[in-house]
Amino acid sequence: MDHNTQPPTPTPTPTPASASPGSTAQGLLAGKVAFLTGAGRGIGAAAARLFAREGARVLLAARTEAQLKAVTEEVRASGGTADYVVCDLADAASVRAAVDRTVDLYGRLDVAFNNGAIGQHPGPMDLTEEAEFDALYGVNLKGVWQALVAEVSAIRATAGTGAIVNVSSVGSWRGNPVLPAYGAMKRAVNSLTESAAVTYGPEGIRVNAVAPGGTLTDMLHAWDAETPGVIDQVSAHTPLRRAADPAEIAEAAAWLLSDRASYVTGEVLAVDGGLRAA
Incomplete structure (x- = not known):
């Protein structure tokens, strides 16, 4: 073939990766309504950016x-x-109102x-103030529980089936002497995730968690x-020798929430660059 003569180029089929920012018809979460905390x-x-791009x-x-x-x-x-x-x-009323607003x-x-x-302020357990422990409990554990309850109720009453992803931490799986209260709450989130998965799985509501490693957040x-x-x-x-970008954690959550993870529930997925394995 003459290298200066090119065959006709077929019109490509749009994909989520090649679609324009406003094109969401084929996205991973196309047609879904998503509620996000800490957004x-x-x-x-x-x-939030990724889920919207994915439809x-x-x-x-x-x-x-x-x-x-x-x-x-x-x-x-x-x-x-x-x-x-x-x-x-x-605030339980605030959480319920936010889900209802969705x-x-x-x-x-x-x-x-x-x-x-x-x-939490880094430091050993005996230097963690009771007020800080209570604040961590109120947001990082009780807040997740309150959100889960409200979300399950809303999914059950509207979509019927759905998926929830909680955020844990790689620091939940081992002793955490520098962030002891934070690690304790995140370990409890793992248990809450598994319990919710077992409880609501028969209704078609999947519940998983992601456990980030070092991630470049505030x-x-x-x-x-x-x-x-x-x-x-x-x-x-970390085996990958770097911290994660927040978008990399979001990608894992998007997959777990999507129908492509339809047979995955009760899992706490490490998204940590291999840190847990090291």
């Missing part, structure tokens, strides 16, 4: 309205469907991503500021 920054904000209509929830508004406007500017609600995970706006709830959490940067060198240390102990 104003970090992993939650990355998930979901998203409702973002967090405590800081300015951050929620910025992410919502970004999603809309890229052609996605998004709105937000200010929500305090430590149904009011979009008519249903299919999937939920329970990402919202607070960090929480990790704050820890690094208090204990300089932490990011470098975590990266050095």
Whole structure:
């Protein structure tokens, strides 16, 4: 063949990867309504952007309205469907109202991503203040429980079946002397995830968790500021020799929430660059 003569190029079939930002017909979460906590920054904000690109209509929830508004406007500017609600995970009424707002706006709830959490000041157990322990419990464990209850109720009443992903931590699987209360709450989230999966699996509601390793969020940067060198240390102990971008954690959550993970429930998926195996 004459190299200067090219055969006609067929029109490519659009795929999620090649589609324009506003094209969501073939996305991983196409047609689904998603509720996300902790969606104003970090992993939650990355998930909001990704879920919308993958075809979901998203409702973002967090405590800081300015951050929620910025992410919502970004999603809309890229052609996605998004709105937000200010929500305090430590307040049961606030959590219920946020989930109800999702149904009011979009008519249903299919999937939920329970990402919202607070960090603790690094230090040994005997130096962790009771007030800080209680705050961690109220948001990182009780808040997840409250969200799960509200989400299951909304899925059951509207979509009928669906999926939920909680955010745990690689620090939940072993002793965590530097972040003892944080690690304890995340280990409890693993148990809550498994219990919910067993309880609601017969109804067609799947519940899983992702357990990130070192991820470049505000929480990790704050820890690094208090204990300089932490990011470098975590990266050095991670087989991939780097911290994760929040978007990489969001990708794992999107798959678990999608129909492609239809036979996966009760799992706590490490997304940690191999840190748990090291």
